[in-house]
Amino acid sequence: MQLLKEFKVDFEKKLSRLEEIVQRMEKGDSSLEDSLKLFEEGIKLSRECQSQLTKAEAQVKKLIAIDDSGKATTEPFHGEDSES
Structure with a gap:
């Protein structure tokens, strides 16, 4: 849960800064x-945000995957920042 909180804060800071840049330009x-x-x-910020979104999307896809029998499956997500 802490990783999700850190992701959100980091992402929102980057997005906020990106919005500031757009306004100034x-x-x-x-x-x-x-x-x-x-x-x-x-x-740079745009690419970092896109990368974070891509990683989050991969995690969501793993969490909601459906196996051949039609059952929902989950598996641990081992991203770059995970502690395992």
Whole structure:
């Protein structure tokens, strides 16, 4: 449960920062150099968020898998951050 909480906090921080970057860039009052730095940071955050979502999706798929007999199956999820 702690891992899920950490995932949520980390993801929400990244998403919030990404939203800030978008707002600043939409204003259009940053220099070219600052805009490029913001863009680079935004791309990095976007990729990290997408990666986290992909991992979460894989975990959900494992948790709700259906076996050949039609029964729901579960198996432990061993992601990069799991402690096993």
